[in-house]
Amino acid sequence: MVYIVQVLVEHPTHALDTTFDYLANEEIMGGVRVAIAFGYQRIIGYVLGCEYSSMTKEELEKIAGFKYRYISEIIDERPLLNQELQELSLTLAKLTLSPRISCLQAMLPPQLKPSTNKSVGIKYQKVIKVINKNIVVNTVKQQEAYQFLKEHVDISLKDFPYSRGLLNKLIEQKAVLVVDEEIYRDPYLDNQKKEHEFPLTPDQQKIVGSIISKINTYHTALIHGVTGSGKTEVYLHLSKYVIKNNKTVLMLVPEISLTPMMVNAFKHKFGKQVAILHSKLSSGERYDEYRRIINEEVKIVVGARSAIFAPLEKIGLIILDEEHDSSYKQETKPRYQTTQIARIRGKYHNCPVILGSAT
Known part of the structure; x- marks a missing residue:
């Protein structure tokens, strides 16, 4: 009596873009990493499924015609990606003609990728x-x-x-x-400047009101305004409304240099409810921020391109500031346009996708 586990291996090649069956003495949740023997290597795999079998290892081997191996180690206690993101990895693999494991790796911070090159811990x-x-x-x-x-x-x-x-x-x-x-390591703990709150102008109120009137339906809205015209205030007011209704916000900015400005505005307004995801954070900081999101300890994620894959639940609003910026395009495999992923997630959660632009 064993469990048959379907595992994707860490090598992102089309020839290996399929699951391999291993055995386990206990049920393993889909979405966790496991250590496996693959040929003569010991590598990391990503579990996609697990099913119980009443047969013995020997009986299974007789039917299958090959030798089964057991999972060497279960690395994670809980799934790294929620059901939505696991489904999204399959969609992204089809859209970009990429191996599914490379899509899963693109969604995770370096320390949590299904790869033997992992280091940072708690x-x-x-x-x-x-x-x-x-x-x-x-x-x-x-x-x-x-x-x-x-x-x-x-x-x-x-x-x-x-x-x-x-x-x-x-x-x-x-x-x-x-x-x-x-x-948790907090990269912005001692670096938050006091921001002044300003009442919304009539134009800002009109934008906020029109989006809120359709807040629980998927649609794309473009906010046009030059730098310094007050788009951030609109984002903050919309986010406040969404959080008040027990949903979460995904806030993307194009350049890492712009991120601290947006972080400061959101941190001042929402405090510890904000998590940060971008490549300038240390490995430990990114690892901790990601775990805060998985543990549902935050309501808002502010980050650069890869933050589009943040494992938020109950998303009520997705915002891409300066959406015209070329840095929203991923130039290495899997090659994707962040706006396209935002729309897919917006449809899934039935929420607005807000695009801000100065062009």
């Missing part, structure tokens, strides 16, 4: 946790430190203002415990 910091609030500690100084920890919940070890020896005494008395806690 970042941790040491945190002091009070595990018993009713202990009578030995000295006045210990009591002072103990009281401080009760008032400052889960403070990091590096921010503890007392000596390590004092902390060790509290640990010995089973008053506190030092644990490793996962933290």
